[in-house]
């Protein structure tokens with residue numbers, strides 16, 4: 103017992119002070135893209151052609167963050183002169199059209215629904231549905247329960263049953279085999295309920311976009327309240343989205 107207490111004392115307090123204190127991520131992290139609107143048209147076209155997700159709108163010099171998998175090809179190819187990725191992990195939006203960005207995003211807090219803040223601001227129970235995800239989106243959600251992020255200190259928890267949940271968090275491209283299970287889970291959540299699409303797969307099909315085996319995005323099946331881009335989204339992207347949208 104004394105050994106455990108000594109160990110605990112030596113470990114100290116490891117929980118992040120975010121959002122009270124800012125966190126700077128490693129330089130290799132790819133967050134919100136910065137887009138140079140003065141980049142030469144031929145370079146923009148080259149990047150658009152090389153993009154594996156066809157996420158670059160070369161005419162308007164914009165990136166669709168619902169499709170983007172943050173592979174960095176456009177940044178490498180343009181040597182940062184067209185696209186460079188910032189360390190800004192605050193990427194969530196409440197409307198799908200906001201995912202198409204020229205380098206900035208509308209404030210999520212201004213677009214949050216006040217009734218959700220009133221209903222779920224003090225207690226939010228989430229049911230995670232992995233609809234054929236590769237497990238990376240799920241792992242980075244799971245990590246929110248660890249002592250560093252300690253999601254429960256904000257009154258946010260994951261629950262086992264959709265009947266105990268206020269919201270579902272959907273990851274993965276929603277394969278044909280998972281569609282019915284997902285829709286049944288959605289139906290089982292009591293109203294008023296919130297739907298969160300997390301990761302490029304659930305936003306657009308991600309790397310599987312266009313395949314007849316997956317859906318073209320969660321919003322094609324059920325109404326979505328919160329879109330969280332990334333492949334996978336960083337745990338801080340999830341945390342920022344949940345705290346900004348519900349608190």
Ligand code: SF4
Nearest residue numbers: 153170171173174176
């Ligand atoms: S980082 Fe996104 S926009 Fe750039 S090439 Fe990769 S998928 Fe396309």
Ligand code: SF4
Nearest residue numbers: 236239301302303333
């Ligand atoms: S968005 Fe990327 S990380 Fe998440 S499930 Fe799809 S492929 Fe995996």
